[in-house]
Amino acid sequence: MIIGILGMPLTGKTTIFNLITSQHKETDAFSSRKTKNIGVAKIVDERVDILSTIYQPKKTTYASIEMIDIPGISSDMTGKTKQEIFTQIYKADALLIVIRTFKDSKIPGIVDPLYQAESLIYEILLHDLEMVGNRITRLSESKRKITNQEKFEKQILERCQVHLESDQLLKTQLLSEEELKILSGFNFFTLKPIIFALNVDENEINDQKITNYKNFDKFIQEHQMASIAICGKLEMEINDLAEEEKKIFLEEIGFKKTGIERLSQVLYDHLGLISFFTVGKDEVKAWTIYRSTTAVKAAGKIHSDIERGFIRAEVVNFIDFMQYKSMPKIKEKGLLKIEGKGYLIEDGDIVNFRFNV
Ligand SMILES: Nc1nc2c(ncn2[C@@H]2O[C@H](COP(=O)(O)OP(=O)(O)O)[C@@H](O)[C@H]2O)c(=O)[nH]1
Ligand SMILES: [Mg+2]
Structure with a gap:
């Protein structure tokens, strides 16, 4: 982050x-x-x-x-x-x-404060507008025939341009996941x-x-x-x-x-962030992820190998863990949940990822 x-x-x-x-x-x-x-x-x-x-x-x-x-x-x-x-x-x-x-x-x-806030928002708007404009110009003036993908990009950028020109932040524009993905490369402020x-x-x-x-x-x-x-x-x-x-x-x-x-x-x-924890004799560590992150994606935060070889996640929430303060006890009481790739990690989850190397 x-x-x-x-x-x-x-x-x-x-x-x-x-x-x-x-x-x-x-x-x-x-x-x-x-x-x-x-x-x-x-x-x-x-x-x-x-x-x-x-x-x-x-x-x-x-x-x-x-x-x-x-x-x-x-x-x-x-x-x-x-x-x-x-x-x-x-x-x-x-x-x-x-x-x-x-x-x-x-x-x-x-x-x-309002004057300063509005001025700065105006500056980032101008910045994005310039980036949008530059890219549209480049695509319009391209010597070669632009690809369908680039045509699509240009259309989105033109919509963004109109939006920014009416003093609206891009985040208030309704964008599909595909459109957002294309725009993400620009790092618009x-x-x-x-x-x-x-x-x-x-x-x-x-x-x-x-x-x-x-x-x-x-x-x-x-x-x-x-x-x-x-x-x-x-x-x-x-x-x-x-x-x-x-x-x-x-x-x-x-x-x-x-x-x-x-x-x-x-x-x-x-930002809708949450923390999950990994624990052990070597290290106790907190990890920051966005809410609604799947177990397999959370594993990828730790290492891409764990994401790739993901088998399952063993999960107990911090609140439940505190009843016994010991992992063997948690297992014995049946409080350790076995979750698959699609499990959505919750704030305070203590997670152990099992994976193939
Ligand atoms: N009185 C007062 N002065 C501050 C405060 N914060 C920063 N300053 C002073 O404002 C000046 C500019 O601070 P700086 O952090 O360098 O501002 P920057 O240019 O935005 O990075 C310095 O002389 C600071 O000591 C504050 O909360 N109160
Ligand atoms: Mg400074």
Whole structure:
């Protein structure tokens, strides 16, 4: 899972990247046109901790998300510069758009969240429109006769063009599975799930004023997007404290969970993600998959050989497992289910794949 962090310059993208990946990349206010930062965010899951305590494995691996932090996008940049920036996150599975509502007289720009959200959505729309246009032109001007497949592609792209020209995101267009498959090669930004991170002012939190952005909230709902509030700078300082202190300070500013915990929750909900676990003496590990993933596809997450040689999956859900906390006992009680290729993995399933090599 890769998340691309997008936003206008100086909105706190790198600060939030640091918070989520526990890094300390430079957030100097005026050097933000530098290259990208890449980091991994660990998804906190107490079920992994519990399983690890029971199995005492050599290694414990949490689910993780790769975060990519890029320079800010502003409307006064040339198309080429914007394109270069966008290219750095074309592979992202979802976008985290950072919006600044914290106040700082040294930082230029408008702090109205709706204005920023609309501007950025407009930028990604333009980006996709340009890609669609380029491809249509190439197909139209092709010297050779284009194939039926390419004709079909052109038709879809022309529909996309009309859709984008009327300021609609591609993800709101009804597309068949076949059409989506053709479009997937383009990595269109407006097909990606979007989550907004409101980087709020320290004072806003104390005053409980975060919910005051009604127009912005309406915009998020209308476009079926999600949002979270983060107090980047302050949370970053808290993040560097000792564990016990962290909790106290976070609660003091009104957050029950850490930035990464809140983000992963929204991300899992919004993208329809779930976790399953593999356990053993060597390793206890959490894996992230989309809801409704079949057992054989989930096996492929671990290794393509396991997917290819799939025989069956032995499954017990974490909740059932916790009744006995031991796999032999689970088997003895008949709680270990034997499932085939088409079984849909559920959140919290502990899975052992049997396969031919
Ligand atoms: N007051 C305040 N300042 C912040 C916050 N988040 C970031 N900043 C400051 O804003 C400036 C730009 O931050 P940075 O993370 O580099 O923004 P980027 O350009 O979007 O990556 C830095 O000086 C940060 O210290 C915040 O939540 N509150
Ligand atoms: Mg930055």
